[in-house]
Amino acid sequence: MTRSSTALMTDHYELTMLQAALASGTAHRRAVFELFPRRLPEGRRYGVVAGVGRALDALEDFRFDDDVLGALDGVVDEPTRAWLAGYRFTGDAWGYPEGEVYLPHSPLMVVEASFAEAVLLETLLLSIYNHDSAIASAASRMTLAARGRPCIEMGSRRTHEEAAVAAARAAHVAGFAATSNLAARQRYGVPSTGTSAHSFTLLHDSERDAFRAQVDSLGVGTTLLVDTYDVAEAVRLGVEVAGPGLGAVRLDSGDLGVLAHRVRAQLDDLGAHDTRIVVTSDLDEYAIASLASAPVDGYGVGTQLVTGSGHPTCGFVYKLVAREGASGELEPVAKRSPDKASVGGRKWALRRRTPGGVAEAEVVGIGAPPTDDGDDRALLVPLVRDGEVVGREPLEAARQRHERSRAELPEAAQSMTRGEAVIPTLVQDAAANA
Numbered sequence: 325m326t327r328s329s330t331a332l333m334t335d336h337y338e339l340t341m342l343q344a345a346l347a348s349g350t351a352h353r354r355a356v357f358e359l360f361p362r363r364l365p366e367g368r369r370y371g372v373v374a375g376v377g378r379a380l381d382a383l384e385d386f387r388f389d390d391d392v393l394g395a396l397d398g399v400v401d402e403p404t405r406a407w408l409a410g411y412r413f414t415g416d417a418w419g420y421p422e423g424e425v426y427l428p429h430s431p432l433m434v435v436e437a438s439f440a441e442a443v444l445l446e447t448l449l450l451s452i453y454n455h456d457s458a459i460a461s462a463a464s465r466m467t468l469a470a471r472g473r474p475c476i477e478m479g480s481r482r483t484h485e486e487a488a489v490a491a492a493r494a495a496h497v498a499g500f501a502a503t504s505n506l507a508a509r510q511r512y513g514v515p516s517t518g519t520s521a522h523s524f525t526l527l528h529d530s531e532r533d534a535f536r537a538q539v540d541s542l543g544v545g546t547t548l549l550v551d552t553y554d555v556a557e558a559v560r561l562g563v564e565v566a567g568p569g570l571g572a573v574r575l576d577s578g579d580l581g582v583l584a585h586r587v588r589a590q591l592d593d594l595g596a597h598d599t600r601i602v603v604t605s606d607l608d609e610y611a612i613a614s615l616a617s618a619p620v621d622g623y624g625v626g627t628q629l630v631t632g633s634g635h636p637t638c639g640f641v642y643k644l645v646a647r648e649g650a651s652g653e654l655e656p657v658a659k660r661s662p663d664k665a666s667v668g669g670r671k672w673a674l675r676r677r678t679p680g681g682v683a684e685a686e687v688v689g690i691g692a693p694p695t696d697d698g699d700d701r702a703l704l705v706p707l708v709r710d711g712e713v714v715g716r717e718p719l720e721a722a723r724q725r726h727e728r729s730r731a732e733l734p735e736a737a738q739s740m741t742r743g744e745a746v747i748p749t750l751v752q753d754a755a756a757n758a
Contacts, residue, residue: 330382331392334447336399342440343404351440356646356654356670359433359449361426365461365635367742370733372464372726373432374494375456376422379449380713383413386448413441414711418704421715423497423726425733427686429749431671432640434704439647446642454640455487458632459494462609464730465633466625467499468738469613474501474622476517478604479630491630497722512719525552535565545571547602551578559587563594572600572621580605581618588619608633613740646670667751673703675732676750683732685747691754
C-alpha cells in the first residue's frame, strides 16, 4: 500500500524559518535538536514513551512531492520550493526506545542534521510523541492498577478516528491486552475483541432471543451484556441459554463493585464457576484500583484512556541545543525564557540502578555520556543513521520493554496518589567538570 506524504503535517513557520535560513546562508549549519519533557504531567510519578515506531514511519514518508509542493503556493518562495523538492532527511537520530519509562528532562529523541533538515521535523515528531506517550502513560497506570487482570481498549468512539488507531497501539505498548479497533488490528497487529452492544438485545423480542442468537453465532465462550434490563434475570437467562460454560458476562452500569460481588455469587450458585466478569463504564486507573477486591476478571476502558486520563498531552518540546559555530565545531545553545528554559548541549542518558536492579535516578550527561557505575542501563539507542531508519522493531518488543522498565522502578511508582517523579533526574555536565 502506497503511503501518502507526511510533509504537510507541520506548522507554517517551520517553512518560513527554512526560507529565511536558506537566504541567510545558515540553513546548512550542523545542528542538534532534542525532544524532551520539562516536567511530568502534574501529579504523575513517571511517563511512558510511545509513538516511536509511528514517528519513524512518518519520517520515511516526509517528502515534498508535486501534490505537496502545489499546496505551498504563497507559503514559501521558489528557491525554497526547489530545495524542498529534493528533501530527504540524511541525518542521525537517537532516542529512548518505545515502551521505556521517562522522567523530567529525559532526552527522548536527539536529532543531528543540518538545521534545514532537522527543523522541519519538529511539529510532526511532537504531535506523534505527545499524543501516543500520553495514552501509554495513562494505560500504564491502568494496567498497573489492574494487577494482572486484562484491560481492553475500547475508546474509538470517544476520539478522532485516526487518533483512535494510534491510541489502541499506544495502549497495547503499555500492557492493554486487546482493542475494539479493527484498524489497529490491521495496521499494527493489536489483538481485537468484541461481542455485542445494548442495541443487539433491544433488537430482539426478548433478552432470551438475543442471548440465543449470540450464543448460536459466537459460541458458549462469548461474553453476554447483562445490564440492558435486570442484571440478575439476565445472568440467569445467560447461563440457561449457554450453560455453565458461558465465557463471560459484562457489566456496563451501576455500582460495579457491588454488582460484581452479586453476580459472582449468582454465577457460582448456577454452577458457572468459570464464567468471567468483565466491567466497563467510564473507567480510569482510580476506578480500576477501587475494584481490586471485587471479583472482576477484566476491564474495558474507553474515554479516560484515549484522553490520557486527564492529561491528553505530555508537554514535550523540540529545541535546538547545539549548532555549528565559526570554528566548525558544535556549540551549545539554550533558551533562557522564564519557565521555558532549555539546557544546551548534546545529551546522553542512563538509568542508575542499585545492585539489586531498582532504579535510583535518571542521569543525563551533557557533552559526554554520563558515568556508568556498573549497575546502570544506557537509554538512548540508534533510531536513524545517515537518513536510514535502523530502530524499527516489532510492537511486542516495545510491550515487553515497558514491562521490564516499569518493574525496575521503586515501589512508589505503584501508588495512584499524586506525587513527584518516582526518581530524580541528575545532570552531569562534561564542560563544568572538565
